[in-house]
Amino acid sequence: MGNGYQPEETVLSLPPDASASRFRVSGLTGRLPRKWVGALLPVVFVIVWELLSRAGLLAANWFPAPLSIAGTLVELLQGGELFHHIGITVARVVAGFLIGAVLATLLAGIAGSTPLIRELVDPTIQALRNIPSMAWVPLFLLWLGIHESSKIALIAVGVFFPVYLNLLSGILNVDRKLIEVGHVYRLNKLQLVRRVILPAALPAFLVGLRSGLGLGWMFVVAAEIMGASKGLGFLMIDGQMTGRASVIIASIVLFALFGKLTDLMIERCGNRLLRQRGVGI
Amino acid sequence: MNGTSVSTTGKESVLDIRGLTRRFQVNGSEVTALQNINLSVRQGEFISVIGGSGCGKSTLLRIIAGLDTEYEGEALFDGARIKGPGLERGVVFQEHRLFPWLTVRQNVAFGLGNVTSKDDWESVDEHIELVGLKDFEGAYPHQLSGGMAQRASIARALANRPEALLLDEPFGALDALTKIQMQQEVLKIWEAEKATMILVTHDIDEAVFLGDRVVIMSNRPGTIKRIIPVDLPRPRDRGSYEFTQVRSAIYAEFFRQEEKPFAYEI
Numbered sequence: 001m002g003n004g005y006q007p008e009e010t011v012l013s014l015p016p017d018a019s020a021s022r023f024r025v026s027g028l029t030g031r032l033p034r035k036w037v038g039a040l041l042p043v044v045f046v047i048v049w050e051l052l053s054r055a056g057l058l059a060a061n062w063f064p065a066p067l068s069i070a071g072t073l074v075e076l077l078q079g080g081e082l083f084h085h086i087g088i089t090v091a092r093v094v095a096g097f098l099i100g101a102v103l104a105t106l107l108a109g110i111a112g113s114t115p116l117i118r119e120l121v122d123p124t125i126q127a128l129r130n131i132p133s134m135a136w137v138p139l140f141l142l143w144l145g146i147h148e149s150s151k152i153a154l155i156a157v158g159v160f161f162p163v164y165l166n167l168l169s170g171i172l173n174v175d176r177k178l179i180e181v182g183h184v185y186r187l188n189k190l191q192l193v194r195r196v197i198l199p200a201a202l203p204a205f206l207v208g209l210r211s212g213l214g215l216g217w218m219f220v221v222a223a224e225i226m227g228a229s230k231g232l233g234f235l236m237i238d239g240q241m242t243g244r245a246s247v248i249i250a251s252i253v254l255f256a257l258f259g260k261l262t263d264l265m266i267e268r269c270g271n272r273l274l275r276q277r278g279v280g281i
Numbered sequence: 282m283n284g285t286s287v288s289t290t291g292k293e294s295v296l297d298i299r300g301l302t303r304r305f306q307v308n309g310s311e312v313t314a315l316q317n318i319n320l321s322v323r324q325g326e327f328i329s330v331i332g333g334s335g336c337g338k339s340t341l342l343r344i345i346a347g348l349d350t351e352y353e354g355e356a357l358f359d360g361a362r363i364k365g366p367g368l369e370r371g372v373v374f375q376e377h378r379l380f381p382w383l384t385v386r387q388n389v390a391f392g393l394g395n396v397t398s399k400d401d402w403e404s405v406d407e408h409i410e411l412v413g414l415k416d417f418e419g420a421y422p423h424q425l426s427g428g429m430a431q432r433a434s435i436a437r438a439l440a441n442r443p444e445a446l447l448l449d450e451p452f453g454a455l456d457a458l459t460k461i462q463m464q465q466e467v468l469k470i471w472e473a474e475k476a477t478m479i480l481v482t483h484d485i486d487e488a489v490f491l492g493d494r495v496v497i498m499s500n501r502p503g504t505i506k507r508i509i510p511v512d513l514p515r516p517r518d519r520g521s522y523e524f525t526q527v528r529s530a531i532y533a534e535f536f537r538q539e540e541k542p543f544a545y546e547i
Contacts, residue, residue: 180348181378184366185392185441195391199382277381278423 064246072246089231096155097216104163112171129161151223158219159212170204206270217259296322300354313502314340327478329492337503338481342449346372371438375450377430379422386418389436408436428459445477489527497534
């Protein structure tokens with residue numbers, strides 16, 4: 001060894017397990033890269049499910065085989081109606097998300113920068129937050145009818161709270177020391193907000209948008225189950241009414257897919273914005 | 282020596298502090314952080330302020346920086362009462378306080394506002410070079426070491442070409458070797474910029490190495506105990522007899538009754 005001195009009893013050697021454990025998994029999965037290990041369980045699950053269905057051990061009407069679900073998806077796609085349902089659901093989520101997020105951003109921005117307004121508004125919002133969101137449903141239906149506006153309003157309510165709460169706490173937790181640097185360079189209030197407070201609160205804001213979007217997807221299901229004639233939620237209810245479990249599961253898969261896709265979009269944008277700071281969301 | 286104003290010789294004084302007192306309310310009771318401080322600093326002078334923690338030395342610097350304006354007595358910069366921060370007084374804090382979303386170059390340009398003029402960018406680049414970060418202009422703060430981040434922070438304070446640079450224990454968080462290197466850099470910067478420097482520190486060695494005068498502060502209430510001139514040519518040799526003499530004189534101010542460790546005996 002380079003330094004010439006080598007004690008006879010080497011106490012600091014890696015336990016044999018520590019280095020071996022890395023290879024044990026790859027030994028099991030062959031040449032599968034480590035990051036795909038998580039896919040193993042679902043894949044095995046789906047294959048076992050398919051095999052059990054084919055063997056006739058699962059009732060086809062309750063547990064349709066994965067391939068028959070895929071078949072249902074293809075069927076719906078070919079009929080063209082699926083695009084319609086997906087389109088309307090995504091449109092509702094996007095509209096509700098935009099309305100909820102914009103209102104939350106404005107309100108959190110004002111409350112965050114003006115203590116008086118914060119003291120005035122924040123307790124009320126904290127109180128409203130405790131109302132289970134589903135409790136709004138009858139009221140929105142009564143006020144806005146069964147059409148789009150009540151659904152979008154419900155989604156907007158769901159999106160509003162996480163965005164507001166995260167952004168406000170992000171603004172309030174901006175490092176006082178950074179704000180002081182702003183004072184040293186004689187920034188006025190507006191410059192301070194624009195150049196210091198908002199960039200500093202950006203990570204919290206992105207976390208809020210992300211969980212807001214998650215709630216948006218949750219609420220669109222609720223809104224569409226409640227009463228809709230279009231959308232993925234409607235498709236699920238339709239599947240339930242007509243006893244087609246494959247349609248319900250296909251809808252669940254699509255919800256998962258689009259939920260993940262939109263989440264990924266925010267994550268990507270966020271990480272692009274935050275990468276420079278050496279952090280991510 | 283106690284509380285006397287040091288007359289300025291030669292050059293005009295840029296900072297005049299007379300009868301400065303700062304009281305804080307802590308849990309309903311009054312605490313005097315600074316009491317009857319008198320100090321004049323000449324243009325271009327390098328002043329070290331040394332004291333134990335809680336002696337009010339940082340409060341004094343914050344008052345000079347204009348970050349603390351609720352003081353009694355007089356604090357004049359260029360003859361005008363200090364009422365708030367000003368671009369003629371650059372501040373370097375103990376932590377680098379760089380903005381994590383800006384590159385080194387953007388951070389250094391921060392104090393210039395909307396940098397548009399060629400002159401401004403020249404000042405930015407010149408100061409980045411001065412602190413030795415030329416190859417790291419595009420780096421983000423998290424990519425820098427502690428010493429490099431502090432250099433960037435010094436460059437930011439200098440980019441506005443302030444008359445005075447206020448340094449609040451700027452090397453307190455750095456390791457011993459980086460610290461010595463940074464002290465040498467600060468001397469180089471001082472010579473290049475000809476700015477007045479006011480350095481707050483708890484490091485006797487640092488205070489003597491850098492200062493034209495060392496202001497010794499006593500604890501609770503913070504008062505100026507003594508001001509010791511350091512009439513040694515620069516660069517100063519930390520191991521020289523004269524240097525150690527000044528050092529032990531300051532040491533004696535803090536630990537009069539206690540035994541001096543043998544390391545400081547000659």
